[in-house]
Amino acid sequence: MSTNKKLVAVFLSSMLLAVCSSASSDSDIPAPENESVQNIKISYSGSELLVNGMKRPILITSASKRNYFEITNQSQTKSAYLVIPYIEYKVLAKNKISLGHPLTVSADDAGKEVIWLEPNTSLTLSLINDYVETPIQAIVSINGKSKSVVSLFGPDKSDKFSLVSVSDEKNELTDSQLGIESLKIPVVTDDSKLITVTEKNRQLSSNQAYTIATKPKTHNVEFSEFVFIPKRNRFIGGTGYWTKNATVAKGEALKFVTMQKTKLRTSK
Numbered sequence: 001m002s003t004n005k006k007l008v009a010v011f012l013s014s015m016l017l018a019v020c021s022s023a024s025s026d027s028d029i030p031a032p033e034n035e036s037v038q039n040i041k042i043s044y045s046g047s048e049l050l051v052n053g054m055k056r057p058i059l060i061t062s063a064s065k066r067n068y069f070e071i072t073n074q075s076q077t078k079s080a081y082l083v084i085p086y087i088e089y090k091v092l093a094k095n096k097i098s099l100g101h102p103l104t105v106s107a108d109d110a111g112k113e114v115i116w117l118e119p120n121t122s123l124t125l126s127l128i129n130d131y132v133e134t135p136i137q138a139i140v141s142i143n144g145k146s147k148s149v150v151s152l153f154g155p156d157k158s159d160k161f162s163l164v165s166v167s168d169e170k171n172e173l174t175d176s177q178l179g180i181e182s183l184k185i186p187v188v189t190d191d192s193k194l195i196t197v198t199e200k201n202r203q204l205s206s207n208q209a210y211t212i213a214t215k216p217k218t219h220n221v222e223f224s225e226f227v228f229i230p231k232r233n234r235f236i237g238g239t240g241y242w243t244k245n246a247t248v249a250k251g252e253a254l255k256f257v258t259m260q261k262t263k264l265r266t267s268k
Contacts, residue, residue, distance in 0.1 A: 036173055037124065040071040040139075040151070042080045042117065049080065049141045051151040058154040061129055066172055068126045070096075073117035079247070081142040081235070082150075085111035089127035093180045094241040096124065097226060100185050103236065114142060116235035118247050119220075123237050124180060126172070129153065183242055186257045188230045197266050204262040211255045214248040217268060221246050224263040227256040 038059065043050050051057050061067045073080045087110055091103040105113050117123060129137065137153035175182060192209035195202065197219050204210060204223075212221060222245045229246070232238040232254070248254045 036177055037068045037070050037179070040069050042071065042073045042075065044075050044078055047143070049143075049148075049150050051139070056149060056151060058152050060156050061153050063129045063155050066126050066128050068124065068173065068178060070122050070124045071115070071117060072122040073119055075119050077119055077247075079119065080115075080117040082115040082117070083111060083113070083140045083142060083147075084115070084127070085138070085140060087127050087137055089125050091115075091123060091125045091236055092175075092178065093124040094237055095122055095226075095243050096180055097242040098175055098180050098182045099240060100182075105236065114235045116233060116237045120245050121237070121243060124178060129155065183226060183228075183259065185240070186228055186259060188228075188257055192255055195264070200266050202264045204258050204264055206258055206260045206262075209255065209257045211253050212248055212266075213253050215251055218250050219248050220267050221248060221254070222265045222267075225258070225260055227258050227262060229254070229256050231255075 038061075039052075040059065041052050043053060048055070051059075059069075071082070086107050088107045089105055089110065091099065091105070093099060115123065138149045139151040139153075141148050141150045186207070189209060192211045195210050195212045197212065197214055197217075212219075223243070226242040226244055229239075229241055229243060231240070232246075246254060246256075
């Protein structure tokens with residue numbers, strides 16, 4: 001194990017001990033018995049990020065099968081920036097719509113790749129617990145230059161321990177089992193129609209590319225139907241996804257493509 005990995009392991013180990021020593025049994029979130037996907041709900045108390053309404057809860061996961069999570073940012077105003085270091089994981093969908101092909105983030109790249117969740121959006125991902133290579137697993141929040149552990153993954157004590165091969169797909173669930181829908185990704189061209197934010201309500205045509213510019217203020221936009229976003233940013237969850245809402249920052253130009261007639265509503 002490299003020096004950097006050792007330092008991270010030591011840091012997370014001390015954090016785990018601190019959390020476990022102060023946590024009550026209610027802070028352990030049990031793995032769902034009748035559900036395929038475990039929900040991770042992000043919210044804020046002031047500037048502090050909470051997971052399922054708690055500070056640094058332990059998310060109980062299985063060591064004998066692939067684990068599936070839907071991470072939802074419930075904030076109306078704040079985007080979440082998360083890292084899951086040193087664990088290989090797959091991003092399957094955004095807003096419960098398939099990305100087309102799963103995005104696999106390797107264990108080496110996981111600490112460098114930032115997961116972006118704007119307000120009222122979700123990502124579905126899966127991972128396998130590998131307690132040999134990475135005995136301590138966590139979700140880390142990034143806020144500017146500040147990083148903080150906001151949740152830890154813990155083993156299910158009732159689960160029979162057995163390592164799962166990453167290449168073994170027998171435990172992988174289908175999109176339909178996960179409640180993920182598939183939409184045909186449109187062909188995106190350079191041409192688009194410009195929409196100004198002064199048009200608070202507008203009927204959009206089908207199979208048409210549009211661009212919204214929000215100078216000089218940030219605006220929220222809502223769509224009656226899913227629209228395709230070709231690219232917003234370089235983060236995970238920022239490219240090639242479907243959504244019904246977006247927070248368009250000051251000075252940003254949001255390009256999207258409709259698949260059917262869609263009503264657009266904008267607000268500050």
